Amino acid sequence: MFRRLWTDDLPTTIFFDGRAVRCRPGDSVAAALLAAGVERFRTTPVSGAARIPYCMIGNCFDCLVEIDGQADRQACLVPVAEGMQVRSQSGTGRFDTI
Numbered sequence: 001m002f003r004r005l006w007t008d009d010l011p012t013t014i015f016f017d018g019r020a021v022r023c024r025p026g027d028s029v030a031a032a033l034l035a036a037g038v039e040r041f042r043t044t045p046v047s048g049a050a051r052i053p054y055c056m057i058g059n060c061f062d063c064l065v066e067i068d069g070q071a072d073r074q075a076c077l078v079p080v081a082e083g084m085q086v087r088s089q090s091g092t093g094r095f096d097t098i
Contacts, residue, residue, distance in 0.1 A: 002034040014084040023080050030056060030063045030075035033086070041065050041075060045091035064089055 004010075010022035016033055023032035030053045033041065040050040042064050053063040056076045063075040066087040075086070 002037075004035050012080055012082050014080050014082075014086055016086045017088055025080065027080050028056075028076050029065065029067065029073075029078045029080055029084070029086055032080050033075065040088060042089040043091060048091075 007022075010024055012023050012025050012027075014021050014023060014029070014032060016036070016038060021032055021036045021038075023035070027035075030041070034053065039052060041053065041062070042051050043049060044051060051062040051064075053076050054060040055062075058074050058077045061074065064072050065075045066089055067073040067075075067078060068085050071089060
C-alpha cells in the first residue's frame with residue numbers, strides 16, 4: 001500500500017510487536033509503520049475488525065497503539081524515538097497502565 005521512495009537513509013529503529021522497523025527521525029509512528037507494510041494497528045472492541053490510520057491528523061482514533069507500555073496512544077501524533085516499543089492493541093487499551 002505505502003512505500004518509501006528512498007530507503008538508504010533510515011537511521012532510527014523502532015519495534016512493532018517485536019519486529020524491527022527502520023524509519024527517519026521526524027516520522028510519526030503511524031507513517032513509519034505504514035511505510036513498513038503494517039496492515040493492522042488495532043482491532044475494534046465489539047467486532048474485532050482490523051483498523052489502520054484513517055485521517056493521520058488525530059481526529060479518528062483508528063491508529064491507537066501501545067507505545068512504551070502506555071495504551072491508547074494515537075500513532076499519527078507521536079514522533080518516533082530510537083528503540084521505541086510499539087504494540088498493536090486488541091479492542092480498547094489497558095487503562096490500568098496509564
